Amino acid sequence: QTWSPNERKWPKRHKEMLKCAKKYGVEFDTFNPSRGIQGQLPLWHHFGENEDKTQVNNSKACKCLRANHGVKTVQDGLEIMKRLTNAEHKRSPACRCLACSEDRRVRNCENPQACIKAVENRLSSLVPKWDPRQPQRQSPEPSNNASSEAFVAPPPITSLTEGFRVLTRTLNQEPRDPQPPQPRDIPLDQDAPIKLFVGSATRRSNAGKLTAGGGLWRNDNRDGHAVLRLPDEQPQTALNAEAASALVGLRRAPQTQAVELTISKKALHRALTTRLQALEDRGWIGIAEREPLRALAAELKARTAPTFFREGDREIGCEKAAQLARQGCSEQDKVAVSKTSKIVFEVQQSLQLRGAKLSSLTQATAYAGIKELKASVTRKASDNSVKQITIASQLNFNSLPSPAQVWKSIRHKDFTRQVRNLLWKSLHSAHRIGSFWKHIPECEARGICQFCNETEDLEHILLKCKRPGQAQIWALAKDLWLRKHTSWPELSIGGALGCGLAAFTDEKGRALPGTSRFYRILISESIFIIWKIRNESVISKGGEPLPTNMIHNKWVHSINQRLLFDRILTNHAKYGKQNSINKSLVLQTWSATLLDEEDLPDDWIKEPRVLVGTEPKSSHPPSQPSGRRGRGQ
Known part of the structure; x- marks a missing residue:
């Protein structure tokens, strides 16, 4: 209804409910409502009132209808108007028909004809969509041609519960046009379709x-x-x-x-x-x-x-x-x-249902609708990251991804959860490094690299830092990659963060899913290892660099673990179709990268001790030769 109640004495919970309903636009709406739905709606302060017409809800006749006749809904008003079809009824205050006489005697109505006229005025003040006296649209006749199917609008709702809709102010929807759809009883052209x-x-x-x-x-x-x-x-x-x-x-x-x-x-x-x-x-x-x-x-x-x-x-x-x-x-x-x-x-607004049906709304859909309701906020740092990834993707793979594709790529199923979190924070520049410490008193030195005396941003950590680890890991990754592919893509911060967009092809332009997948795994795991050894060096060891053998072994172990997980996840019976990986894809991913691969069978998935071609190094220094030392040695 169009009236607003006095909320001053309401319980707090009821106030919060009404406030939430107003905030997210809870309204009643449907297309081509049935006679039953039209009749159940309140006649007074009807939400379907035509704004171009004067609305009368509190005249003497309206008060009589509510107090003496008990008229609350549209159907109650239609019952009052049924006497108009009676031949004995006269449109006069002095009408002596049975219904008018009963109104005067039983209901103390002074002027039944004025009450009937008030009901007519109320119904006429509604837009035709909600006026039960207007003809309804009928569905088209079924087609005689078996190869075609007639369009049929969704059926009218059968209960008031189905008519409540929420988030009616999303998607840039304008106020509703009061003009109704035309009924289907208009004469149609008899020409061929x-x-x-x-x-x-x-x-x-x-x-x-x-x-x-x-x-x-x-x-x-x-x-x-x-x-x-x-x-x-x-x-x-x-x-x-x-x-x-x-x-x-x-x-x-x-x-x-x-x-x-x-x-x-x-x-x-x-x-x-x-x-x-x-x-x-x-x-x-x-x-x-x-x-x-x-x-x-x-x-x-x-x-x-x-x-x-x-x-x-x-x-x-x-x-x-x-x-x-x-x-x-x-x-x-x-x-x-x-x-x-x-x-x-x-879009013809009178035919558009605004918002989503409240009775069938899921939490996920409601959350997505609320996000659309709010204006999107762009962050400069995030936009710069997306642009860097877009440029790198165009240079390396001759593709121009949209921002949506960039954000989707960091959630690629080939990435571990830890890598996804790292990439998401990296695109938002959410790490506490570099310029983050610039405006914090007495903490400015934390944003400077101790080895290079430069701003320690993410690009510096992953690609430029002279601290042992970064250059060594990229050299290992390049060496393993060149076993499988002929060229090493140019590394940049955009190319590293956008590795989920990798799309390699052969000479004929056909996709190489195994090569693209190996590149995603190799780059993402290398990024994560560089990030971890930097944090271990700066935070845990007070800036002391890690031994090169330890860095080498950490990287080899990480790649071998991904290989092991891939082999395990080929078990469709154990992990199901959704979580398992196709065996042929795993074989394509790791081909030409394994240790002593020429000695392995074509299907090495279940073979023991299958490792990548880069071997770990000993973490202990070489032992002294045995024997007795001479004097002076």
Whole structure:
């Protein structure tokens, strides 16, 4: 309801609940509500009131309806209005029909006709969506063609509990447009359905930038063809481009004529049919392609004529649409490309369900929605780290990852939990090193390297420090890597922290998953060992460097442990499909790096004493030769 209660005397817990509900936008909303839901809502201070009309809730007749007639809900008001269909009733204060006479005698109502008029005014002040007197939209008739499927909007809710939604102010959703969807009883065109074919294509430039294009082809050749390119702020995916193409095609087609939409992406077909209810229930939270999909779903709901879906990619129309899509993502055809940013973002608000359904909301979805509700805060240090990783990835692997891909790479499953924590803190510059101590009185010296007399930031520790350990470990890593690959990628702070983005290929451009995985393991473990020996030297030993043999053995032990864990995790029966590793991937990862590999069988997973090619060194000094020393020696 639109009125606000007096919270002064409320219990503290109730105040906190109401405050939380207001903060996260708890509202009641649904698409195409049923008659039962419309009737259960309060007639007074209705949240569906039309803001352009004067609202009357406390007139003399309204007070009589509440006090004498007991009218609380919309259904109670409809019961009062039933007498209007009685032939004996007259629209006059002096009406003597049975119902009006009973109101005067039993309920002490002075003017029953005024009360009836007040109910009419209350219902007329509602937007048509919530007025039970308005015609309802009906689902389209099922298709006779077995190869096509008609679009059917999610069914109306059956209880008030399902109508409460939360996080209704996320995703830049504007206030609702009071105009309702058109009912489906409008006369439809009897012409044959318009056939629309949509396609998509993606292209990666030499700089690594991914561009998605969409194509629309119409069978009647009436202003139906379109070449589309997604705006830069949209995810450049084929699904996004195809959804945008379908949206353009439906908006160009008359709403009163049936449309047969042929699509090539099964994911798009599922999103508009079997998954649409679930996507709307979660409020499109966490869906990368939510903008075009939400707009497309709204357009389908707004149509008065049915829309039919078909899956196909070998018809002439599909080939034409795919050709237009390739033109859309081509840099040579910028002039012919339409600007689709406005088309994607325009959504008919009366057909859009704001927020997520409260009754089916999970804690994970709620947390993700709250994060979207808050404005993202960018940190200068984090942005600089992401830029360094992006530049290094472009130089080493000719790819230009997005910031989201960079952050995802530090959680790669090939990294141990300790390495993930180290990389996450490193990208945020959260370590207490270098400039962290600069503005802390009497602690400035902690930010200076004792060996190099330079600022001890992460780049200095991992790549430049002269303290024993850093150069030695990278030399060991390079030596082991060159056993497997012909070239050693140029090391930089961005390349080291972005090792999760490694993507090696052969001469024909085919991916080498084993080589990429070995690189991720080698670089990440080396980074972690350098970090540990630095901390042990500075914190535990007061700046005294560790012996070179100890550093060598620590690194060899770390790599051998990863090899051992890989061999153990190939046991699918023990660790399950989710936690185990494919045996062939492990063999590809460690091939050409093992000690005496020529003597091992092809499948060495279960062989004892399988170690990497770098052997440990003795941690004890060489012993003195035995025998009696002479005098003076």
